Amino acid sequence: GEDVEQSLFLSVREGDSSVINCTYTDSSSTYLYWYKQEPGAGLQLLTYIFSNMDMKQDQRLTVLLNKKDKHLSLRIADTQTGDSAIYFCAEKGWNTGNQFYFGTGTSLTVIP
Amino acid sequence: NAGVTQTPKFQVLKTGQSMTLQCAQDMNHEYMSWYRQDPGMGLRLIHYSVGAGITDQGEVPNGYNVSRSTTEDFPLRLLSAAPSQTSVYFCASSYRSSGQGISPLHFGNGTRLTVT
16 A cells, blocks of 8 residues: 555644644545544545645635645644544546545643 | 434444444435444544445455445444454445535544444
């Protein structure tokens, strides 16, 4: 399968911005996704970006895509304690038969 | 509209026992899939189905069977449980999208399985 890499942990103070990074290997990626998983729950889609875009903004969330470096990031502005969760990056591309490949997840802890 | 429903939420099995994890969706989605989530490894695809009567293997299919007799249901069977199958299992569904091929996945809340 394709490799999707994320760092495992991130801590930020309440009110600061959080930046969660992701790298992927599939050059045919068409869509890249960010999912949020709260404790004991399933994954919830936060946002996604098409591979011909380099930025997408949705309220406090900003997704940046550097297709040349195969690097995706999720910025959360004014991070709140309710943002504490695991964040998964996922990609889907033509080379992978439209299968989704997920990263390891980044556990975000927001310190009050 | 319940979305994707998984049962049970928790299960403990002894090595060698068999069981079926249930998954049902009420969104009329063609595509359904099973993932397992293990610490430090993200989600890995076990089996998937693109429609009733059609199933295929994912990245880690060994030890698991699936069938898809209806659009709504996609059960996952463990034939002879092993401790290596201790994990959290997620079922997900999506629909065909003219723009994306397959829409983003909708997930159930998971089944936490422990095999002793």
